[in-house]
Amino acid sequence: MRILGIETSCDETAAAVVLRDAEGRGRILADVVHSQLADHAPFGGVVPEIAARAHVDLLDGLIARALDEAGIGFADLDGVAATAGPGLIGGVIVGLMTAKAIAAVHRLPLLAVNHLEGHALTPRLTDAVAYPYLLLLISGGHSQFVAVEGLGRYRRLGTTVDDALGEAFDKTAKLLGLSYPGGPAVERMAATGDPARFDLPRPLMRRDSLDFSFSGLKTALRLAAEACQPVDDQTVADLCASFQAAVGDVVRFKATLALERFRRDTGEAVPILVAAGGVAANRAVGRALAEAAAAVGGRLVIPPPKLCTDNGAMIAWAGAERLAAGLVDGLEVQARARWPLDGDAAPKLGSGQWGAKA
Template sequence: MLILGIETSCDETAAAVVARDADGRGRILSNVVHSQLEDHARFGGVVPEIAARAHVEALDGIVARALAEAGIGFADLDGVAATAGPGLIGGVLVGLMSAKGIALVHGLPLVAVNHLEGHALTARLTDGVEFPYLLLLVSGGHTQFVAVEGLGRYRRLGTTIDDALGEAFDKTAKLLGLAYPGGPAVERAARAGDANRFALPRPLLGRDSLDFSLSGLKTAVRQAAQAAAPLTDRDVADVAAAFQATVAEIVAIKARRALAVFTKQTGVTAPVLVVAGGVAANQAIGTALRAAAAAVGARLVVPPAGLCTDNGAMIAWAGAERLAAGLVDGLDAPARARWPLDADAVPKLGSGQHGAKA
């Protein structure tokens, strides 16, 4: 089974071709990602209108390149998948409408993929992880623990009640005058810093909860930076190191708790913890999670960095998994700005007429 996947939910224009073999294993035949970092860097964050226009300009060429690198044409495909949400609605519309056009013209089945499901299933493509497993999704818009019980069966164990971890990294970088994107910039600065110089809070660690809260931590970072102003390079490095060490500790402690809950609920004695999303590339957090998983006899799986950030291969693979299960969408499949992975869970963040953010 050959699937074309299209991803345009934020500031990466991506397309990929993935093969799903008869035994259920996957192979990436191509994975083309065009980053818009330069377009947004001067604004310190993603500008939705600029992102959508850039997707329009780039997507046709990215799809053509993905097919060429895979050595196939549209006639060789068994289906086309595209992110249908959640994300910046303008960008989501560009990719989904392009996929609908391809499906209509070439008579292909369409799979409208939840972007978060793409992240959730990537470890099955890269490492052949079997259901069930525990997912820690850490990205610019989401921070949550999810029990992945099967295809389309996702049960939330904990989530952020305010800000996502990736957003906290970006805001910290902006406070410290670091470059965009904030995550890699904070990590680089932290390497030269003293993590013990500034005492920062660990929100919700004293509660028996798997939820996260990061807004107060961001406030504490701002107060620390203001107290040390005007900031020297040493000050910046120390604040960055303190922030990174704090979030790594929070995530690791929460992960151990989540693994205990997951084991109790599922009866799986040697659980797998899968980490996905852009923040999964942070080495300090990865080190803390490896220690946390090892302490309770769990296996940690982190896909390669290029497959943790937004990409077309994860969407193609999610499409292949769904298509193999007979799950196909019509050409009326909607684009969604919000689309929780665990749609039946009680909303904790951003509940409104457009649905919950988390």
């Protein structure tokens, strides 16, 4: 089956076509992403209204380009998938309504995909990973461990109680006067810094918790920077290196603990840890995860960087998996700003009409 995937949950406008064969193997036929970084850089972060308007302007052209690169037309599709949440609601509506229109006009099945499920299922597309496996989703909006037990069967083991890891990187960069996006800027500066110069905290380093907390680390970095005023370039590099070292220690500790619990719960001899989300592209974080996997005799899978960040291929693949299982949505399906993978779990920070806040 050939599935068109549409992703508009944040500041990437993306469209892709993915093929799923009869044996369940996947192949990307086209994957087109337009990043809006230049539009949001002057503001130091994503502006929802600007993002939504850009999606409106760009999406039709990207869909046409994806179909052209795949060498097919709408008549050759077996379904259309779009992110239906969670995300910036204006952008989510743009993508979902476009998919509804395509589905209605061309009489195609509609697949309303949870953006987090797209990340969760990507290793099945890139590495043919079998269930069950452990997912660490680390991005600008999410930091959580999830046991992926099957399609639609997700069990949260831990999450952030304040900032997501990508958010902490971005805020650290902004605090130190670095460029947006913050993650790559902090990583570049950290390469020439001394990670031992500043003794920053390692929050929630306890064996009874798989939850993350990065707000206190960010505050400690701000206080360290204020104590060094005026800061020079080397001090900024040392602060970035110290911040990244603290993050690496936390991620290594939590990932090791999560893999131990996952192996105990599932009986998997070689537990698989999958890292997804933009922060998975950070080399220091990747090294920490590799060390955690090695410590427990596990296997680390990180999809290619282009498929770690938001993209249409992951949405198309999740749609293909859902269509193969007979999970099709009606045109009445609604966009959701919040949509946890594990809807039955108790929320960390309360909930609203559309689900848990964290």
